[in-house]
Amino acid sequence: MSGENHSDRPRAGIPAPGESGVPLSDDAFPGFDASQVPPRPQLPVQDTGEHSAIREQWRTKRGEIETHVSQARDHFDQANERIKQRTGRDLILAIVIGVAFGAALVASLLFIKWLFVPIALAAGLLATYELSRALRAGGRRVDVVPQLIAATGVLLAAASGQLWTSWVTLVVAVSFIAVWRMIAQMVVKDGRTYGDVLSDVVVGAFVQIYVPFLTSVAIMLLFQENGEWWVLSFVSIAVAADTCAYAAGLAFGRHPMAPRISPKKTWEGFAGAVAGSLIVGVLLSVFLLHLVWWAGLILGAAVLISATLGDLGESMLKRDLGIKDMSSWLPGHGGLLDRLDSILPSTIPALALFFLLSPWMVS
Template sequence: MVTDINARAGRNIPLALTVGLSLLGLVIASLSWNRMFFAILVSIAMIPAVWELSRAFALKSILIDPYTSAIASVSIVMSSWFWGLSGLAIAAGISIPVLLVIRLRSGVTSFVQDVTATLFTLLYLPIPAGFAILLAHPDNGRARVMAFIAAVALSDTGGLIAGVLFGKHRIAPTISPKKSLEGVVGSLVLAIGGAGTLYMIWLDRPFWQGAVLAVVTVITATCGDLIESALKRDLGVKDMGALLPGHGGILDRLDSLLLTAPFAYILISHFVGL
């Protein structure tokens, strides 16, 4: 029974659940102790994420400097904490030309290819992660971040359960064969019901606002999964790493969170205020 479920899900479910809950506990602890530690935690996560992406790119002879890209990523995330949205924009604006100039040292061969991958790295990792940090800024930042994470987690969980039990109609078979229409419906049901309720409790706002956040999250989280799958298929890797047992690499866990973060920031800021 468990073996069959693991096979249909494409992962070791008990192990993935254990690791996932441990990561959630770490995030909650960082938010509860001091929200700056959440920013530090996200910054630390950027380092192996950049490393995983650089190794995957290297399989296709696409080269990015993991050291300078990691430094830029940490700078963008921490600038988001200390100086808000302007800090995120300024750090990203400085990092981009600096990384392009650094790439000049390696000559003109594959220059466009490599700098495009470098820019993609910043757009894919620290810039959206910076929006998650912006969510933590206000006095009720812990509740905002938890509402965002809950929406993504419940979307992923609903999609996994419904997909394993009922999945038949594939929505993108050439990109992610296990992603089904039934899974998306499961994501909507659990995210709207669960995340909508938690949003109402944690942020003391109407249920419908949480439901809107949930629907947008299902769309962005699903797209995030598909983008990650397309990236892995193009680069010829099954997982981006092996740091998180049952999940793969850091990037395999962050994909839906990263794409959702900017939209969650916009929606929650609009509904609750900056």
């Protein structure tokens, strides 16, 4: 310990040469070249102030975006509430359900037209059930199970593609409904008058004609040559008329069209339906059905008239029964029949115009 040379050690508190900024000196260490010592690496200095400013800007931007989204949502909810108060429909649910049904229908017609048959069968049976229940609630003696049995026969007969088969099946179905109702009335013996029984028979026959038979006409049209395009066309025109009438009536509606039947329908809405149906009719006739352009005007006008009459007819029926919708199974729409009221009557002019206008196809 005593033999160690303490003169080479740095004294306490005094840094050695080359440390803490004390430069190395050639005089302190003879023969040592300080220029050969590599410089100590410098760590990057983080500008914490600049980073804090960037983070603050991001927070501000995010807050602004959240505020704009919240305001947009509030405005949309308020607009939807106003529309709901004016029309009695939830616009969001109506659009979602309408798009879903439309997509299924279009997919069946574009890819495998046989898929349209189970869709039409399900829609026809469900609408028959809705109408039968609504009429029963209104005091009519309508037998639901026989109605569904007869409707199944009418719809399946149309899938054969033979027009005469559908007509014969319809006669059998109406006869079956009439006989069932009269036998059921004789069994009950509740003192119902002959006039009431006859009215029940007529109403039962009306159910078969209005829903299953008109639905079967669409199936008949489907199995004609290029029939799937005709089904897609007349349904699209009816939907366009209904949508344009709704939009135009909502935006410009001032003058009621039939206040005693449907107070919310206006002449401005009907004008929108005319424009929409004619434009869509011409476009589909030229680009999808390959007809001359004026055939599209005829098809659009025919479907417009039948769709409008069907809509007003169902509104009159619901007013007579004292109900707003046929059912509440489709949120935003009411019942299925409430959406088919303009499509079902349009099957007749669509099938008739198929035979009349097909010779005018452009090759």
